[in-house]
Amino acid sequence: xxxxxxxxxxxxxxxxxxxxxxxxxxxxxxxxxxxxxxxxxxxxxxxxxxxxxxxxxxxxxxxxxxxxxxxxxxxxxxxxxxxxxxxxxxxxxxxxxxxxxxxxxxxx
Amino acid sequence: xxxxxxxxxxxxxxxxxxxxxxxxxxxxxxxxxxxxxxxxxxxxxxxxxxxxxxxxxxxxxxxxxxxxxxxxxxxxxxxxxxxxxxxxxxxxxxxxxxxxxxxxxxxxxx
Numbered sequence: 001x002x003x004x005x006x007x008x009x010x011x012x013x014x015x016x017x018x019x020x021x022x023x024x025x026x027x028x029x030x031x032x033x034x035x036x037x038x039x040x041x042x043x044x045x046x047x048x049x050x051x052x053x054x055x056x057x058x059x060x061x062x063x064x065x066x067x068x069x070x071x072x073x074x075x076x077x078x079x080x081x082x083x084x085x086x087x088x089x090x091x092x093x094x095x096x097x098x099x100x101x102x103x104x105x106x107x108x
Numbered sequence: 109x110x111x112x113x114x115x116x117x118x119x120x121x122x123x124x125x126x127x128x129x130x131x132x133x134x135x136x137x138x139x140x141x142x143x144x145x146x147x148x149x150x151x152x153x154x155x156x157x158x159x160x161x162x163x164x165x166x167x168x169x170x171x172x173x174x175x176x177x178x179x180x181x182x183x184x185x186x187x188x189x190x191x192x193x194x195x196x197x198x199x200x201x202x203x204x205x206x207x208x209x210x211x212x213x214x215x216x217x218x
Contacts, residue, residue: 031205033206033207035207035209040211042209042211042212043198043200043209043212044209045206045207045208045209048205048206086150086151088151088207096141096153096156096207098143098150098151098152099150100148100149100150101150
């Protein structure tokens with residue numbers, strides 16, 4: 001049983017396309033995180049959300065607490081956005097749960 | 109900026125060896141975590157620590173132990189390395205907000 005499910009698992013897009021990655025979770029949460037992992041291993045925290053929407057540059061993250069769902073959007077995608085995007089939640093019981101990641105490839 | 113430093117990027121060890129993976133953070137974070145990451149399985153929590161000398165088992169603690177003698181340092185120990193412990197190991201720390209990750213250690217057990 002996975003507490004966090006992401007879709008799609010793999011995504012290929014043309015440069016400039018609008019991209020959406022989805023995350024659904026089944027536990028009560030205190031926060032949801034979107035992480036980015038580039039080839040080579042380093043992981044960077046993009047967003048931490050507990051409600052509403054956050055925007056940083058071309059990245060937008062939204063969360064719907066009632067539906068237990070979050071989306072990560074990338075506008076005007078670029079090849080440097082190619083990475084694995086991971087959704088993670090911190091439950092109200094103080095446990096961390098991770099999705100298996102969405103591998104994004106943006107083609108020039 | 110928070111810095112989480114893992115002692116090695118790549119490590120090759122032999123079956124049966126005792127292996128130490130070190131992680132140091134420079135922001136006085138109380139919570140530190142060790143994960144392993146395998147293709148198709150995502151990040152899985154091995155152990156975490158919420159204070160010096162405190163540790164809690166994560167999802168897959170078997171075959172591992174940890175040590176937190178100082179707040180800034182969290183060590184992962186493979187008591188007797190086995191080939192199924194070949195993986196990418198990631199350390200993270202947090203005060204309660206976003207987790208900050210190290211660059212990872214790619215460990216191969218031969």
